[in-house]
Structure formats: C-alpha cells, structure tokens
Amino acid sequence: MSYKEKLLNIKNGILSIVESSKELPSVTNETASLTTFDESLDLLLKEDSSLMQMSFNSLKETVRLIILIDASYSMKGTEKDIAKGIQELINHYQNDNILFNLVVFWGERQILFDDTYIGNVTMPEIKLGGSTNLNGSLYYTMKNKCRDGLNLLVTISDGGDNVFEVSPNKVKALMQELNNSHNNFYFLGEPTLEDTPEDVYKAASELGFREENISVFTRKGNGNKLNFEVISEMLDELLKYGKISKDWSFPIKEHYLALTDKKALK
DSSP states (O other): OOHHHHHHHHHTTOOHHHHHHHHSOOOTTTHHHHHHHHHHHHHHHHHOTHHHHHHHHTTSOOEEEEEEEEOBGGGTTOHHHHHHHHHHHHHHTTTSSEEEEEEEESSSEEEEEEEEEGGGOOOOOOOOBSSOOHHHHHHHHHHHHSSSSEEEEEEEESSOOOSOSSOHHHHHHHHHHHOSTTEEEEEEEOOOTTOOHHHHHHHHHHTTOOGGGEEEOOSTTTHHHHHHHHHHHHHHHHHHHSSOOTTTTHHHHHHHHHHOSOOOOO
C-alpha cells in the first residue's frame, strides 16, 4: 500500500491502520517511510480534528438525506428562509455520517448536491423558475437515490404538478416498489388559496405517500424554518433508532392550525 493510499484510508475512516502502522517492525529500507507516514498522519489528525470523528462515524450506518423542494415562482419570498433552514440543519449534522442530496424543481429540476458528505456542504442561493415538475422530479429522485442504503426523502411543495413528465400512477407504482424499512418517504404540502388540507392529502396519496407521512404546512410565521427543524428531529430519530416516530408532524400541524383558518386536518 502506498503512502498516499494509507493517508486516504485514514481520511476515509479506517482507524486500524493508525495503530498497526506504529507496530510494524523497523526495516532498514522502510524506516524512513514509516517515520514519514507516522509524522504525516499525526499532523493530518492535528490539522483536521474532524477526521477522527469521521472515522468513528464510519462504524455507523450511513443515512442518505434527500430534500426535494419546489422552486417554482409560487415559492417566491420564501427562498431565503428555505436556504437558511437547510444551512442550519447542515451545520447541526456536519460531523455525522450523512450523505446530503438536494434537488430543486420548477419546470425543470436541478441537482444542487448529490451524495455529498454533509460536512462539506454550504448552501447556495436558490433560484426560482416557472411551472412545477413535481411528479417527474420525485420519480427521478426515487429511481436514482432510493435503490439501496438507509434513506430519508422529504418532498416540499406548495402546488401540484403541471408539467406532466410522469403520471401520478407511475410515481405511485415506483414508490410502492421501493417502500421498505430502509426508505422513508415524507411529503410537506402548503395548500394554495383554492386548496384545502384534504386536497393536499389526496394529491400526495395519489403519488404513493402514506397518510401518516403527509402533513400540511404554512409559510407564515417562519413556517419554512420550522419544516427543517422538524426534518432535523426526524433525522435524529433515524440516526438513533433506525425509524421515525408517528407524531413527527405534530409541531408543523400545530403551527398550521395556529396561523390559518383552514382547520380541517387529518
């Protein structure tokens, strides 16, 4: 194994090589390289203390966090709150074993982060566009990200699909195919002025989301920030217990009830 490979193994979280390297016998032709390796390793760990935490994290199961968020013009005025909420969530988990994915969609979709170690993520500005390709973006994301691993996918939108790239039935069929203990699919929907909470539940159910994994929200009163605080709590539960409690949406629903006159909730 080359010197560079050894350092890369340490950086990738393999702790055993740290001790074994110090126990290797001194051989005349290798003494200099072993000494150089030990010194470089000590310096590496000293300069970047997060490497040791990353090493311990490598013993835990990796969680893939996938946030799929509506960036259509109807979300205008909330993009800064959304970016701030996501950044605070990122900061909270910067030393955890999480692969971060962020997909924004309007008439098109943009992958801002793709299985990026969460400690290396800094939120960019979110730009908005016209139309809402919810179905196609959800289908694409599940198909490409939820075939393996432990996944938490949260979709956030304030309106239905109007691009029709993929039918609701096709999305639902894929979600049902992928519906297992390793995939956690959740939907947060903000009713439009014409919609009721029942409309949100119905539309999300038609895409395959389980009723208990759906919630309405309102952007009023820092509602977007609250969404990401709740996602953080969900991620905590998934990291600690491997599952998410059934009352995950309680803070969001209470906030919705307090700030709107649409009282009909599931």
